[in-house]
Amino acid sequence: MFTEELRGEGMAVGTSELLDATVALGAIGWSAREDFKETLAATLAKSPEDRHVFDLVFDRFFFRAAELEAVRHAAAGHDPESDREADEVSGDGEGVDGEGEGEGDSGPPDLDAVREAIARAIADGASGQMGDLASLAIGSVGGRVNDTGVVGVDVQRIRRALDLKPEADPEAPEGDPRRDGLPREGIREFEQALRRELERRRIERLGELPPARALNQMDRALPTGAGQSLADIHRVVRQLKRRLNTQGHELRGQRRRTQVDLRATMRASLQTGGVPVVVKERAIRPRRPEIFVLCDVSTSVTSASLFFLSVLHALHDAFRKMRSFVFVERISEVTELFERERDFAKVSLAIGRDAGVADVTGYTDYGRVWREFLEQTEDDLNPRSTVIVLGDARTNGRDPAEAAFAQIAERAGRAFWLNPEPALYWDYGDSVISRYRPYCQVHECWTADQLEEFVTALTSSVVTAPAPGRPPR
Amino acid sequence: MxxxxxxxxxxxxxxxxxxxxxxxxxxxxxxxxxxxxxxxxxxxxxxxxxxxxxxxxxxxxxxxxxxxxxxxxxxxxxxxAKALYEWNYRKQLLAIQARTAAGDGAATLDDDVFGHEFLLExxxxxxxxxxxxxxxxxxxxxxxxxxxxxxxxxxxxxxxxxxxxxxxxxxxxxxxxxxxxxxxxxxxxxxxxxxxxxxLDYPELEHELEIVRGRVPGLSASFSRRLVEVIADVRALDLKKPPSIAESIDWARALLLLGADDIDQDVFRDTLSVIVKHRTDLDLVAERIGLRLPESGATAG
CATH class of the missing domain: 3.40.50.300 (P-loop containing nucleotide triphosphate hydrolases)
Structure with missing residues (x-):
């Protein structure tokens, strides 16, 4: 059953792995929770990503099992909320410092005291107290913050109410750990504790279990959130670079057969008196596509464009002949910039500063972009070239001008569109992706896997000119 | 052995x-x-x-x-050939020559030269x-x-x-x-x-401390702790190659060799190259971590 949940989350768990797990458990024993979990993880989860999913599912699965039990026990009667509170303080309050414990009894605790206690715990990295403090925080903040019913939103609200920031806060009182800023790690840990606690409360309130929903896919998606560190993106892109490099080699290996170069063979045969001893072959020229990349950097894709820019940067290293453009209302060529700067941080800074793409409104104008692009690349576009568009196809109500795009696609050998939005959102609101679909291959691109798929498509040696009107993909 | x-x-x-x-x-x-x-x-x-x-x-x-x-x-x-096995063809050739010289029939050779004794493991x-x-x-x-x-x-x-x-x-x-x-x-x-x-990931602070202490026993407890903490800070930065345990140990050894008794700005700057190995990383670490450390004068006094 547990395996099925894992499979439901897209992990490939084979029967043999299941057997391994069972055998392994035989060697370990079922008693200790940590050992049990680690054993299962070692046999079932075979990559860091899988491990992440595994942890989430494991918690959900066994947490739910335990909760179900609890819900059955707590047959209707007393108010579960107050019961919980009492339980929290008397039962497992040993980790809480005296301050918190005392206040749990006397009504809603003082918010400032809680704030400080939490900040201190985070600064000290006291993970044992997190769970208790989380429940305390919900108790104290809960009244002021409306329960939205969406756990993720609640977590953020409580965090804001508690004033937890990684940045240093010079206004904080002397001696308060918040003065120097809190470790990010600690805050994240606390958020997780909050999330668990909120989920538990919700179950109690409703007296039933929420349906086992698929894990929020975004949890596993590419780090596109604005607040997330660049390091994650870099890691993905580095891998991509390496793959791009090896991909070329693979192709060369597969297509080792070549044509005989008659002229060279004849010339060589002169040495041996006209007998063609050495057969000269025509050298294989690796396919070096000329690539034109158009990248949307408007506000609607702010989080994604950061990612896109780094992808662009990676592509620049991998392909020699490549011209990059960024656009919002109009386009601006950034090829030179990429060639000059090897450092990604500087590039993105420079683009933000002097690309001059955002005019008055800051809204994407695709029609204008296509026309300008055609103008600028008129002479260079040929059937050997590939056009890649990175953008969400949200026109803000302006004319999508698919005719102009069709013209571009026709001149270029291939056209790709990478959309950073999940396919679910396509064609909702002002997204007009389907208008462009007849002219290019549209790829959903917001996870590393999808990016990889795209790279495979890009470097594949098959040159298929997308005939207008051909069904997409 | x-x-x-x-x-x-x-x-x-x-x-x-x-x-x-x-x-x-x-x-x-x-x-x-x-x-x-x-x-x-x-x-x-x-x-x-x-x-x-x-x-x-x-x-x-x-x-x-x-x-x-x-x-x-x-x-x-x-x-x-390099991972599994290889036929020792020189030995095979020698064997064939030796046997033809001795006048053996070539028919039996085929079985013999592909035997265990000609296998390079x-x-x-x-x-x-x-x-x-x-x-x-x-x-x-x-x-x-x-x-x-x-x-x-x-x-x-x-x-x-x-x-x-x-x-x-x-x-x-x-x-x-x-x-x-x-x-x-x-x-x-x-x-x-x-x-x-x-x-295997970077270990937690306590665990790493234990490892450093185990590998470089000459270093005092409080100093090792300080070292591991600095390393943890460095790792939190966005680096091309964050320092790993091997680097922590190297650094501990280097500091021991230099006879340093606390990590201050000077010592940090001089030995930075032990833990960070990219030029851009060097700048970043020197800027972010180095400045937070106590001035060299302050600790001496």
Whole structure:
């Protein structure tokens, strides 16, 4: 059953792995929770990503099992909320410092005291107290913050109410750990504790279990959130670079057969008196596509464009002949910039500063972009070239001008569109992706896997000119 | 050189203690997976950033179990001839010449020259043909091609090698196999499926402190703690290559050698190159961490 949940989350768990797990458990024993979990993880989860999913599912699965039990026990009667509170303080309050414990009894605790206690715990990295403090925080903040019913939103609200920031806060009182800023790690840990606690409360309130929903896919998606560190993106892109490099080699290996170069063979045969001893072959020229990349950097894709820019940067290293453009209302060529700067941080800074793409409104104008692009690349576009568009196809109500795009696609050998939005959102609101679909291959691109798929498509040696009107993909 | 074979540790805790005994401090996860590997005879795929002790684990395991360590370092272009076996064709030629000179018929030759005595054993072959069980370390498997990986499958699941001229060679002893990978390439599902999986990450502060203390005993407790804390700070930055345990230990050794008694700005700047190995990283670390450390004058006074 547990395996099925894992499979439901897209992990490939084979029967043999299941057997391994069972055998392994035989060697370990079922008693200790940590050992049990680690054993299962070692046999079932075979990559860091899988491990992440595994942890989430494991918690959900066994947490739910335990909760179900609890819900059955707590047959209707007393108010579960107050019961919980009492339980929290008397039962497992040993980790809480005296301050918190005392206040749990006397009504809603003082918010400032809680704030400080939490900040201190985070600064000290006291993970044992997190769970208790989380429940305390919900108790104290809960009244002021409306329960939205969406756990993720609640977590953020409580965090804001508690004033937890990684940045240093010079206004904080002397001696308060918040003065120097809190470790990010600690805050994240606390958020997780909050999330668990909120989920538990919700179950109690409703007296039933929420349906086992698929894990929020975004949890596993590419780090596109604005607040997330660049390091994650870099890691993905580095891998991509390496793959791009090896991909070329693979192709060369597969297509080792070549044509005989008659002229060279004849010339060589002169040495041996006209007998063609050495057969000269025509050298294989690796396919070096000329690539034109158009990248949307408007506000609607702010989080994604950061990612896109780094992808662009990676592509620049991998392909020699490549011209990059960024656009919002109009386009601006950034090829030179990429060639000059090897450092990604500087590039993105420079683009933000002097690309001059955002005019008055800051809204994407695709029609204008296509026309300008055609103008600028008129002479260079040929059937050997590939056009890649990175953008969400949200026109803000302006004319999508698919005719102009069709013209571009026709001149270029291939056209790709990478959309950073999940396919679910396509064609909702002002997204007009389907208008462009007849002219290019549209790829959903917001996870590393999808990016990889795209790279495979890009470097594949098959040159298929997308005939207008051909069904997409 | 062989130690007397100690009894194979039968519980996780015993194995953990034994590993500690040979100077490797395993995390809970590491000990558990190693235990499983020993008990179940399954290969372990160890992944993680460079320098967190993947290779060390294999060495420590070999020592604990009193087995020889056979190591195969992988690289791009590694092929069967270098990993499995090769025919010693010089010896074969000599044998043929010797026999033709002696006047033997050539008919019987064919069988003879493809015999065991003309086989050059390479690490993988040596590992499974060894009369006593060994620990086989296949290092940086992600550096090889997929073809090589496919070839490993037969070895890993059944512990046997097929040599066309000789037939199947089955393992005389079951080696404990550790594969390490820096995750520079996604390994094939088939390979992963056959292995236990262990992800080694940078250790937690206390754990790393213990490791540094174990490896560099000359350093005082408070100083080691300070060092590990600085390292943890450095890791939190967005670096190309964050320092790993190996670098912590190197740094500790370097500081011990220099006779430093506290980490201040000067010492940090001078020894920075030990822990950070990229120019852009150097600047970043010097800027972010270096300035937060106490001035050199302040600590002396």
């Amino acid at each position: 062989r130690r007397t074979v100690s009894a194979v540790p039968s519980t996780v805790d015993e194995l953990a203690t034994a590993l500690r005994g040979v100077g490797y401090l395993p995390g809970a996860r590491t000990a558990l997976v190693s235990h499983l590997a020993v008990q179940l005879d399954k290969p372990v795929l160890v992944e993680g950033p460079a320098g967190v002790g993947k290779t060390e684990l294999a060495k420590a395991l070999a020592e604990v179990l009193g087995r020889d360590l056979v190591r195969l370092q992988c690289y791009e272009g590694l092929d069967e 390479r690490p993988l072959m040596r590992a499974i043909a060894s009369p006593t069980p060994v620990v086989l370390l296949i290092d940086e498997i992600d550096k090889t091609d997929q073809e090589f990986e496919a070839m490993l499958l037969e070895l890993l699941s059944d512990f046997q090698i097929t040599i066309p001229e000789l037939g199947r060679i089955e393992a005389t002893s079951q080696p404990i196999v550790l594969l390490t990978s820096n995750n520079s390439r996604e390994l094939t599902e088939a390979l992963k499926r056959r292995c236990l999986y262990l992800w």
